[in-house]
Amino acid sequence: MLRAVYHVRCDASRVVDLARSIAVEQTVESPDALIGEETERRFVGRLVSIEPLPDGRFAVTLDYPPEAADAPLPQILNLVYGNVSLLRSVRLAELEPCDAVLRSFRGPRFGVEGLRDLLGVRGRPLLGAVIKPRGTSVETLARMAGDFALGGGDLVKDDHNFVSRDLAQFRRHVTLCQQAVSDANARTGGKCLYLCNLSVPAGEIARYVEAALGAHVRGVMVAPLALGLDTVRHVAESYPLVVLAHPSFSGALYQGGEHGIDPGILLGTLYRMAGIDITIVPAPGGRLASTREECARVVGLLRAPLGSLRRAWAAPAGGLRLDAIPDAIAEFGDDTVLLFGGALLTHGSSLERSTSDFMDVIRQHVRNRAAPGNAT
Amino acid sequence: MLRAVYHVRCDASRVVDLARSIAVEQTVESPDALIGEETERRFVGRLVSIEPLPDGRFAVTLDYPPEAADAPLPQILNLVYGNVSLLRSVRLAELEPCDAVLRSFRGPRFGVEGLRDLLGVRGRPLLGAVIKPRGTSVETLARMAGDFALGGGDLVKDDHNFVSRDLAQFRRHVTLCQQAVSDANARTGGKCLYLCNLSVPAGEIARYVEAALGAHVRGVMVAPLALGLDTVRHVAESYPLVVLAHPSFSGALYQGGEHGIDPGILLGTLYRMAGIDITIVPAPGGRLASTREECARVVGLLRAPLGSLRRAWAAPAGGLRLDAIPDAIAEFGDDTVLLFGGALLTHGSSLERSTSDFMDVIRQHVRNRAAPGNAT
Numbered sequence: 001m002l003r004a005v006y007h008v009r010c011d012a013s014r015v016v017d018l019a020r021s022i023a024v025e026q027t028v029e030s031p032d033a034l035i036g037e038e039t040e041r042r043f044v045g046r047l048v049s050i051e052p053l054p055d056g057r058f059a060v061t062l063d064y065p066p067e068a069a070d071a072p073l074p075q076i077l078n079l080v081y082g083n084v085s086l087l088r089s090v091r092l093a094e095l096e097p098c099d100a101v102l103r104s105f106r107g108p109r110f111g112v113e114g115l116r117d118l119l120g121v122r123g124r125p126l127l128g129a130v131i132k133p134r135g136t137s138v139e140t141l142a143r144m145a146g147d148f149a150l151g152g153g154d155l156v157k158d159d160h161n162f163v164s165r166d167l168a169q170f171r172r173h174v175t176l177c178q179q180a181v182s183d184a185n186a187r188t189g190g191k192c193l194y195l196c197n198l199s200v201p202a203g204e205i206a207r208y209v210e211a212a213l214g215a216h217v218r219g220v221m222v223a224p225l226a227l228g229l230d231t232v233r234h235v236a237e238s239y240p241l242v243v244l245a246h247p248s249f250s251g252a253l254y255q256g257g258e259h260g261i262d263p264g265i266l267l268g269t270l271y272r273m274a275g276i277d278i279t280i281v282p283a284p285g286g287r288l289a290s291t292r293e294e295c296a297r298v299v300g301l302l303r304a305p306l307g308s309l310r311r312a313w314a315a316p317a318g319g320l321r322l323d324a325i326p327d328a329i330a331e332f333g334d335d336t337v338l339l340f341g342g343a344l345l346t347h348g349s350s351l352e353r354s355t356s357d358f359m360d361v362i363r364q365h366v367r368n369r370a371a372p373g374n375a376t
Numbered sequence: 377m378l379r380a381v382y383h384v385r386c387d388a389s390r391v392v393d394l395a396r397s398i399a400v401e402q403t404v405e406s407p408d409a410l411i412g413e414e415t416e417r418r419f420v421g422r423l424v425s426i427e428p429l430p431d432g433r434f435a436v437t438l439d440y441p442p443e444a445a446d447a448p449l450p451q452i453l454n455l456v457y458g459n460v461s462l463l464r465s466v467r468l469a470e471l472e473p474c475d476a477v478l479r480s481f482r483g484p485r486f487g488v489e490g491l492r493d494l495l496g497v498r499g500r501p502l503l504g505a506v507i508k509p510r511g512t513s514v515e516t517l518a519r520m521a522g523d524f525a526l527g528g529g530d531l532v533k534d535d536h537n538f539v540s541r542d543l544a545q546f547r548r549h550v551t552l553c554q555q556a557v558s559d560a561n562a563r564t565g566g567k568c569l570y571l572c573n574l575s576v577p578a579g580e581i582a583r584y585v586e587a588a589l590g591a592h593v594r595g596v597m598v599a600p601l602a603l604g605l606d607t608v609r610h611v612a613e614s615y616p617l618v619v620l621a622h623p624s625f626s627g628a629l630y631q632g633g634e635h636g637i638d639p640g641i642l643l644g645t646l647y648r649m650a651g652i653d654i655t656i657v658p659a660p661g662g663r664l665a666s667t668r669e670e671c672a673r674v675v676g677l678l679r680a681p682l683g684s685l686r687r688a689w690a691a692p693a694g695g696l697r698l699d700a701i702p703d704a705i706a707e708f709g710d711d712t713v714l715l716f717g718g719a720l721l722t723h724g725s726s727l728e729r730s731t732s733d734f735m736d737v738i739r740q741h742v743r744n745r746a747a748p749g750n751a752t
Contacts, residue, residue, distance in 0.1 A: 025663070028509035028510050028511065028535075028537060029535060029536075029537060029717065030508050030535075030721075031718040031721075034508070034509050034721060034722065035509060039512070042511055043509075043510050043511055068537075071539050072539070072575065072577040074575050074577070074599065074602040074604075075539050075575045075602070077601075077624075077625050078537070078575065078599055078602045078624045078625060081625055082536070082599065082624035082625050083624060083694075085623075085625050085626060085627030085628040086623060086626070086631065086664040086665060087631070087665045088631050088665040132404065132405065132410070133404035133406035133411060133415055133419075134403070134404050134415065135404065135412070135414060135415030135418055136415070159404075159405060159406075160405075160454065161403060161404060161405060161444075161454070161455075163447050163448070163451050199448065199450050199451045199454065200450070201448040201449065201450070201609075201610065202604065202606040202607045202609065202610035203613075203614065223450065223458065225453075226450040226451070226453040226458065227450045227604065227606065228450075228578065228603065228604020228605065229604065230577060230603065230604060233577075233578065234578035238579065247462060248453075248458035248459060249453055249457055249458050249461050250461060251462035251463070251635075252457060252461040252628070252635070252637060253628045253629060255462065255463070255632065255636075256633060256636055257632060257633060257635070259627075259628070259632050259633070260632055260636075261628060287397070287401070288459070288462040288463060289462060289463045289464040290462070318459075341406070342406055342407040342410065345407075345410060346407055
């Protein structure tokens with residue numbers, strides 16, 4: 001069984017008919033005359049409730065029966081938002097797959113605890129960095145990754161605009177970057193992770209992932225809405241990699257006001273079902289259009305119970321600045337990757353020193369909070 | 377080079393800065409301090425123009441340079457709408473990839489002419505049907521497919537909600553449906569096509585496609601936004617199949633008013649780049665929210681010049697009725713698949729006769745139009 005709540009705008013006189021039409025449209029898409037008793041019982045969504053919302057819309061709650069809901073991820077997307085996406089002012093606002101549906105999904109391979117184990121870090125948020133911009137030589141990018149690791153950072157990732165011309169160029173890029181981070185780790189005794197960007201054609205993914213694994217890379221960044229959400233699930237299930245999701249393209253689905261899909265469902269629930277360990281969340285107050293409520297909603301669903309699926313990390317990013325660290329920790333808690341691009345790279349002339357400065361702010365904040373009288 | 381036009385809503389005083397920030401955000405996502413002259417020239421979008429629109433928004437035209445634009449499809453999605461999707465009221469309104477970019481894409485394998493060759497049909501639209509609803513026995517569905525072929529229909533497809541429990545069930549379904557259509561073709565001398573639904577996990581697609589090919593199936597239906605657009609491109613490039621796209625889930629990207637992606641770009645340009653031969657377009661006046669202008673826009677871009685890519689078919693659907701046939705032909709022309717579900721299946725007790733009735737309306741309309749004095 002899978003429960004979906006849609007927020008719809010329509011005349012009150014029409015809402016019961018609309019609710020029924022959604023229940024049918026999403027499952028058997030047929031006139032009532034063709035829907036026999038057995039098809040109705042096995043597949044058609046069951047109307048649970050219709051509630052008015054303060055803004056004049058209605059919350060329509062439907063339960064999709066087990067046989068409709070226990071399906072591969074592409075079919076779940078089709079079930080919960082396939083044809084109704086073609087209406088207007090019908091927003092998927094809540095999604096609750098039952099445990100039986102979730103049992104088909106592995107979820108995050110590492111999740112919150114697994115990544116802490118891998119990094120050996122407890123009791124504080126992680127510091128993440130992006131190497132960029134595109135056009136920088138791979139030697140320089142690799143040195144940046146290494147300097148970040150030397151400065152004590154936790155994970156460093158490619159910019160999501162990095163594209164390799166071919167597999168050889170990709171292999172060279174990931175080999176040099178991973179080597180720089182491994183060398184730095186060997187010097188510091190740290191366990192900094194490097195995550196390479198995986199933005200490659202569908203038929204090539206296995207070859208690229210295997211090249212990354214061959215270079216001892218432990219994680220990948222993907223843009224699930226550009227690459228295909230189920231493609232990402234397949235990668236996450238098939239390879240022992242930390243998977244970080246970039247929100248590129250995802251706003252097309254959730255920034256449409258009264259239409260589309262709630263960002264918490266998309267970046268939280270569905271991304272966890274796809275096996276993502278870390279999700280970048282556009283940070284409120286940054287360059288991207290994100291409110292504290294939206295961000296909190298995504299973060300909440302990355303951590304909420306979801307069958308036996310592991311909790312995942314939130315990585316607020318997109319114009320995050322050094323002085324925002326205390327507020328970000330206070331707001332989003334310790335199971336957060338504080339992910340910096342421009343603010344870290346332009347902080348000073350030495351990226352190693354800048355990283356160390358940023359890490360000091362995190363550590364200082366965590367210490368202060370633990371000091372007697374400061375616990376809040 | 378790739379030209380993108382964004383329709384943005386913002387203060388007039390801010391539009392130049394917004395245009396620059398889009399050009400940077402989409403390509404190198406870095407503060408200006410990090411963007412050297414070479415990176416600027418090779419990757420950053422070039423501002424072509426800013427024009428006011430009648431509704432108070434602005435049209436911002438950017439040219440992305442060749443090195444940014446000549447990329448795999450996931451990266452093109454990232455380039456044209458990746459990070460700006462996370463803003464608000466930024467709509468991708470036009471997309472013009474140059475021939476050099478398009479050369480990496482095969483486009484529709486059959487397209488308008490190829491499908492006419494396959495079916496041996498000239499000078500009229502095609503009649504398509506959907507077998508449904510889910511829950512009907514495969515024997516009955518196969519008989520429906522066969523009856524449609526006996527009635528003279530051109531192509532019959534699975535409902536997009538059909539999901540097989542496993543490969544054996546899928547193989548049985550496609551084998552029986554294809555066999556029924558092949559038997560009918562043998563009796564009539566016709567060439568009706570059967571297209572099976574492909575909604576399977578990412579790692580299983582090759583096995584399912586090969587099972588379909590093994591059963592002599594000539595075409596598949598996919599929901600690119602549920603399955604992954606680049607996954608569909610890979611299927612279309614790799615197998616000798618007619619590919620029909622269902623718009624399931626796609627409205628999440630284009631029904632968001634001033635945000636998201638123009639439906640013509642999505643269902644027209646991008647679907648053609650992904651190799652789709654036929655695109656279902658929500659029909660105006662049907663069950664789904666579609667205007668004549670939106671439908672015409674999609675149809676236009678399915679047929680407009682796009683490098684050397686073949687033209688593709690539009691299949692208006694979603695509550696299309698028998699009496700709408702003349703208007704639909706007048707409006708969308710002959711390179712159209714008139715696709716019927718419920719209206720055809722509930723038309724009479726014999727699907728063979730109903731099909732023949734629907735086909736008569738198409739033929740009659742085409743004849744009338746050709747009669748002297750009626751040419752319009």
